[in-house]
Amino acid sequence: MSRPRVIPGFGLSLGFSVVYLSLIILLPLVALFVKAAGLGWREWWDLLSSPRVLAAARLTFGASAAAAALSSVLGLIVTWVLVRYTFPGRRLLDGMIDLPFALPTAVAGITLTTLYAPNGWLGAPLQQLGLKVAYTPIGVFMALTFIGFPFVVRTVQPVLEDLSRDTEEAAATLGAGRWVTFWRVVFPALLPAMITGFTMALARAIGEYGSVIFISGNLPMKTEILPLLIVAQLEQYNVPAASVIAAAMLIVSFTLLLVINLLQRWLDKNQQR
Amino acid sequence: MSISIQSIHKSFGSYLALDDVSLEVPQGSLTALLGPSGSGKTTLLRIVAGLDFADEGRGKILFHGENVADVPAGERQVGFVFQHYALFRHMTVAENVAFGLNVMPRHRRPSAAEIDERVKELLHLVRLDGLDRRRPHELSGGQRQRVALARALAIRPKVLLLDEPFGALDAQVRKDLRRWLRVFHDQIGLTTLFVTHDQEEALELADQVVVMRQARVEQVGPPQEIFDHPRTPFVYEFLGNVNKIPHANGEVRYVRPHEMEITFAAEYDAARDVLADVTHLFSAGPVASLSLRLGDGSLVEAEISRKQLEELALSVGDRVAVRWP
Numbered sequence: 182m183s184r185p186r187v188i189p190g191f192g193l194s195l196g197f198s199v200v201y202l203s204l205i206i207l208l209p210l211v212a213l214f215v216k217a218a219g220l221g222w223r224e225w226w227d228l229l230s231s232p233r234v235l236a237a238a239r240l241t242f243g244a245s246a247a248a249a250a251l252s253s254v255l256g257l258i259v260t261w262v263l264v265r266y267t268f269p270g271r272r273l274l275d276g277m278i279d280l281p282f283a284l285p286t287a288v289a290g291i292t293l294t295t296l297y298a299p300n301g302w303l304g305a306p307l308q309q310l311g312l313k314v315a316y317t318p319i320g321v322f323m324a325l326t327f328i329g330f331p332f333v334v335r336t337v338q339p340v341l342e343d344l345s346r347d348t349e350e351a352a353a354t355l356g357a358g359r360w361v362t363f364w365r366v367v368f369p370a371l372l373p374a375m376i377t378g379f380t381m382a383l384a385r386a387i388g389e390y391g392s393v394i395f396i397s398g399n400l401p402m403k404t405e406i407l408p409l410l411i412v413a414q415l416e417q418y419n420v421p422a423a424s425v426i427a428a429a430m431l432i433v434s435f436t437l438l439l440v441i442n443l444l445q446r447w448l449d450k451n452q453q454r
Numbered sequence: 455m456s457i458s459i460q461s462i463h464k465s466f467g468s469y470l471a472l473d474d475v476s477l478e479v480p481q482g483s484l485t486a487l488l489g490p491s492g493s494g495k496t497t498l499l500r501i502v503a504g505l506d507f508a509d510e511g512r513g514k515i516l517f518h519g520e521n522v523a524d525v526p527a528g529e530r531q532v533g534f535v536f537q538h539y540a541l542f543r544h545m546t547v548a549e550n551v552a553f554g555l556n557v558m559p560r561h562r563r564p565s566a567a568e569i570d571e572r573v574k575e576l577l578h579l580v581r582l583d584g585l586d587r588r589r590p591h592e593l594s595g596g597q598r599q600r601v602a603l604a605r606a607l608a609i610r611p612k613v614l615l616l617d618e619p620f621g622a623l624d625a626q627v628r629k630d631l632r633r634w635l636r637v638f639h640d641q642i643g644l645t646t647l648f649v650t651h652d653q654e655e656a657l658e659l660a661d662q663v664v665v666m667r668q669a670r671v672e673q674v675g676p677p678q679e680i681f682d683h684p685r686t687p688f689v690y691e692f693l694g695n696v697n698k699i700p701h702a703n704g705e706v707r708y709v710r711p712h713e714m715e716i717t718f719a720a721e722y723d724a725a726r727d728v729l730a731d732v733t734h735l736f737s738a739g740p741v742a743s744l745s746l747r748l749g750d751g752s753l754v755e756a757e758i759s760r761k762q763l764e765e766l767a768l769s770v771g772d773r774v775a776v777r778w779p
Binding site: 347 | 504505527529530531533536538539542544553558605606609
């Protein structure tokens, strides 16, 4: 068990990790489930099957998945431009990618709302075209895309930088056109990183609160998201109901992430260097 | 299919990579582009492949008399093998080899059964039978390079281009694969152009060696001729060890270590010999190599057979008589 190692400290670091995980992550989660367990199955079911919660769940998971998907596509294009081309201002653009990470989400939400409100710079012309963004699910989707796409850029970027041009040139000499080369050679190599980026964007979007509540308008049954419902329950001092929704969200999110991880494991197995 | 390269120029910004390069690669030959890094040899190979293009309006690349200078890589029908294999990691060996056939336009593409058959044939040709379901990361370097070769051959290329094909392999595999490639080439008879910076490799493998230096072709010829009659001091020095011996009239003589003849100091003949001291002796190999200090203090290298070394019973510090042609 205790073989000499170059860098010792397995016991200490493992101990630290376990304590940290327990205190910071596991303990709050347990507390959450304990609170939620205060209600019986019946009450769980009634609460979670209420139309308002179901509508919010649909919007939260639906808009998050759609936003993560769009982030993946946009992220891939932006990454491609950043890695494959040199142009003036490239470093600046590269630095700007991380801004959504740093910006307080409420600021992002308020800014997007101002822009896309029916009297905003972009909202007004869009309104004339018959497209309402602010206070609709589209607004929620936009805010979540804004939040999610840096994750995709930052996970795909190192992989694309690492991808040698040789393989693309090999495909070209073998008679493959640009599209075929992209779809059959480059894309499969980037796919695992894209899935990781998608997963992170998705996880972040599901939990996102600050930027969404401003642009969504929080209309029950229409633009309410689950985190907002949780806060609403808390404001009415209904802690058990809030924890039930939270626990249900956790379970669904965990299952989603687990499935994506398994998918990725399977992909990785088929493609190692 | 012969390749004819006619006065190709290539510059990258202000850097001149190829300066009026012309070259004939005869049909069915195995030609080596040999030179130090930065001599332009890889750029030339890439231009022949269509992966780079020569400066506009200057020079031609003829495949069997037909100018292909403006034909894109995918339509030139060249087999290209990269130094680092460039295999498709997410595909099996068989999928890699079949790639060029699978991406053909529908009307030219062979049927799935024909493709399978062809892949099997090719894997047999490069001696990789039974590895078709493996993935590149499960293969050794030498095996990967043979997969890359099979993949390049799948499209029935008109010419085969190899960019430092053995560069990433270790010494033993390198030697084996090199001998195998020579036999393989004679078997399939495809016009082949390969790039190397290793003179031993070029001399052993090629029918024709093209020595390049600083964006220009320095000398072209069969290995023997290039080795025995280098046209410039650069070629002399680049093709293996050489002693530079200054003569009284200011000229420099180039003498290869194996051309140095060594006898006992007692047999010294002032008319043709020079006296020298043995300063270093290395005999762990088929030939023994000696460092000698001449009368003027300069050091030269000599190579003699192990047998001769034993007859002379030399050791460091001994004085010998040396002569050269």
